[in-house]
Amino acid sequence: MPFGRIASGALLYVAACGCLGTVGCGADIVDACFLDSPESSYQLAPGGRAVAFSDPASYDHIVYRPDIPGPLFSCVLDEFTRLFKNQPDSLVIVFDFEGLGVTIERALQEAGFGRLADIEFEELTSEQLLAFAEAMKVIGRTPTPTVGSFTWTFRRFEAGVGQGLLQPFPAGPPTLRGFLFLARREHLVGGVFLHEFGHHWGARLIAPPVFAAQTVPTLNHWGYSSVGGVLGGWRPGSLVSTGEGVYEADVAPRGRASGKWPYAPLELYLMGLAGPEEVPPIEVAVGVKRLRSDIFSASAIETVTIEQIIETNGPRLPAVEDSPKHFKLALVVLTDHELSDADWNFYERAMDFLAAPEERLLDEAFPAELYPAHFRAWTGSAGDEAAENNANDLPFLNFYTATGGRGTMEFVTLVPK
Ligand SMILES: [Zn+2]
Numbered sequence: 001m002p003f004g005r006i007a008s009g010a011l012l013y014v015a016a017c018g019c020l021g022t023v024g025c026g027a028d029i030v031d032a033c034f035l036d037s038p039e040s041s042y043q044l045a046p047g048g049r050a051v052a053f054s055d056p057a058s059y060d061h062i063v064y065r066p067d068i069p070g071p072l073f074s075c076v077l078d079e080f081t082r083l084f085k086n087q088p089d090s091l092v093i094v095f096d097f098e099g100l101g102v103t104i105e106r107a108l109q110e111a112g113f114g115r116l117a118d119i120e121f122e123e124l125t126s127e128q129l130l131a132f133a134e135a136m137k138v139i140g141r142t143p144t145p146t147v148g149s150f151t152w153t154f155r156r157f158e159a160g161v162g163q164g165l166l167q168p169f170p171a172g173p174p175t176l177r178g179f180l181f182l183a184r185r186e187h188l189v190g191g192v193f194l195h196e197f198g199h200h201w202g203a204r205l206i207a208p209p210v211f212a213a214q215t216v217p218t219l220n221h222w223g224y225s226s227v228g229g230v231l232g233g234w235r236p237g238s239l240v241s242t243g244e245g246v247y248e249a250d251v252a253p254r255g256r257a258s259g260k261w262p263y264a265p266l267e268l269y270l271m272g273l274a275g276p277e278e279v280p281p282i283e284v285a286v287g288v289k290r291l292r293s294d295i296f297s298a299s300a301i302e303t304v305t306i307e308q309i310i311e312t313n314g315p316r317l318p319a320v321e322d323s324p325k326h327f328k329l330a331l332v333v334l335t336d337h338e339l340s341d342a343d344w345n346f347y348e349r350a351m352d353f354l355a356a357p358e359e360r361l362l363d364e365a366f367p368a369e370l371y372p373a374h375f376r377a378w379t380g381s382a383g384d385e386a387a388e389n390n391a392n393d394l395p396f397l398n399f400y401t402a403t404g405g406r407g408t409m410e411f412v413t414l415v416p417k
Contacts, residue, residue, distance in 0.1 A: 049411045050331035077172045085415040088330040091179035106373040151199035153178035160316035162204035186377040191259035195230045201270040207312035221254040224285035229264025231255045259396025272323025273406040279306040327409040351411040362396040
């Protein structure tokens with residue numbers, strides 16, 4: 001399988017940072033750029049649809065220091081652009097470290113220990129107990145990423161979707177709107193991917209003010225409103241008034257990470273996958289005070305229409321008749337080790353599942369008996385109410401299904417320069 005050295009990063013560093021030689025550009029940014037490391041290398045997936053950038057030493061910022069991840073990601077983008085001719089719409093960057101607690105825990109589970117809560121310690125042999133104790137020691141020492149999954153949009157090709165701060169970024173392919181960063185490989189398949197991809201368009205509507213009062217404090221999610229998509233709100237129809245301005249709803253103000261939620265009509269509209277006439281009036285709670293996860297008080301419930309949204313944000317252009325419906329993604333894995341065939345097999349299955357232009361079930365793509373620990377990450381721990389709800393979330397939706405068959409995507413076959 002192809003394996004190469006990553007280029008020396010000095011010039012790329014200048015492009016990424018733009019402040020070489022000035023005080024304050026500093027060592028922080030230099031050591032955030034992995035391209036300078038003699039240990040760095042890259043590895044193409046067997047099917048050519050993904051690349052792994054490997055450097056055991058250089059991703060410290062993701063694990064330990066979330067303060068300035070920007071320069072690191074611009075290095076990733078520069079390196080991708082240097083290596084490949086592709087012009088994707090978005091990069092999907094997955095953090096897959098062997099030395100992380102989540103990875104070791106997964107390996108432990110797949111080695112037969114199962115979920116911690118299920119282990120019958122009195123039934124373990126003394127060797128098994130010893131092995132378990134050793135493994136737990138390692139888990140206790142290993143870090144988890146301090147950076148969660150997020151989306152970074154730095155270029156916009158449409159109007160009428162609101163504004164919000166586009167992030168400054170080096171050029172990269174002119175088609176590129178930004179990247180998704182997924183803090184663990186399971187996020188690629190579950191709802192986290194759908195959520196982060198949705199952030200390329202939402203939720204950044206600037207008005208009406210009653211709506212902005214929800215999206216701003218929830219950091220670009222739908223807050224307490226009836227949008228009810230992957231980026232937040234309550235499930236339409238679930239709002240119940242319990243009197244005295246107190247309400248109960250199946251609500252997730254900052255969105256869903258569960259793969260069972262499809263995109264809401266408003267989200268499809270912003271993505272260019274639905275016309276304005278398909279967006280129903282939206283209820284928005286005013287003066288919200290959260291009382292419990294599903295209970296809140298509000299001074300009023302107001303209604304916002306798509307006409308009001310268009311009036312204040314302008315029409316979505318290109319309109320649904322002319323907007324792109326097919327999205328090209330490129331997968332980059334940041335890792336500390338050479339990925340094994342089993343590792344790549346996971347990514348191949350994940351890409352096939354997500355990009356299938358038809359409804360596909362997660363447990364068909366990932367047989368539970370082959371991926372028990374991944375499934376536990378997707379479904380949570382059994383035995384409590386939340387986990388049972390999660391279990392009911394299966395099967396997760398792929399992109400085609402989550403868009404109601406309106407959108408498709410592909411992970412491009414990488415073309416080396
Ligand atoms: Zn979000």
